[in-house]
Amino acid sequence: MRLIKILLFLQLIISLNSCGPLAYKKVDSSKISNDPDERVKRNIEEGRSFELFGGEKKFGGATTYEFASSNELWRATLDTIDFMPLTTANYSGGIIVTDWYSDNQNLNENIKITIRFLTNEIRSDALDLKIFYRNCDSLNKCKIIEKKGNLSKELKKEILKKAVIYQQQAKVKKDKKD
Template sequence: MKKIKILLILLIFPMFLYSCNGKLPGADARKIPYDPKERVKRNLEQGKGFRLDESFGGGNKSGNFEFASSNPLWRASLDTIDFMPLALANYSGGILSTDWYSEDQNQNEAIKITIRFLSNEVRSDALAIKIFHRKCETVNNCALSEQKGKLKAELTKEILKKAAVYSKETEDKNFRPYNSGGTRDSKS
């Protein structure tokens, strides 16, 4: 038992001595560049990290991203409900949600629309639309219900119709016919 204590002391004692000298490797702030770009460059030169853009994109600064403006369902949905204030627009999460909206004549009733995108393809099952209706007798006494009728069907139809037009426009814009040599003509 006494040998174990001595062994532990001999193993722990050097750690105390090392921590007492006050110098940790890389702890001198004067030797670390202030500019983050310079720190990244220095770390990469020393082999202390890697860059994802070089690993996946060949090192160029530009990428090929599919932004919301290129998704016909997203654009059509925004255009269709543009008269309502948006509470949430999360393209990467695939959801649009409006704030409560009421016409000027009746402030006691309001609707809220939530659109979930289940697919990027323009098809009837690509959207999950929910319409909520709020009817208030007083400020603190409101009843909420989900509407499933005519408005939901009309909204779905209008979004799909606009999305089909946007999709066709994009398709026509990107179409380049083949020339007689079997290669595509260059865009002009």
């Protein structure tokens, strides 16, 4: 008896749902714009947008996302350390980790760089850059230490310089479009 009540209740919900606001509506495709920006604006006006993870608001409800190729700080970082093999480059997580790198002069000493992006803005505290040194002896016993030194400061400075240049180039390119 209980099963019959549940089935009748589900049937009632399904039949009411097909009559209400969720019912299928025919749409004339000639009235819909091909321009995605116009469709986004229309969806927002009709209340069909949502905010994902409390993101930055745009057009009143949608979120904005930057792609890695349009983020000057990310591009500058990859261009600066392009001589090193990468282990991880996670844009959404905001981290780049290189593999151990050694120049041909001293094969027993390697370096590894970890870069965390704290913000997309180009400023001195936007990056957390750590450099690890690995020294191995003849028995392949290795010691890994983190050093904060001149190399870290120089890399950070070079990344920020390139990021500013990329930002200026993007601005000039945008001004030419307008």
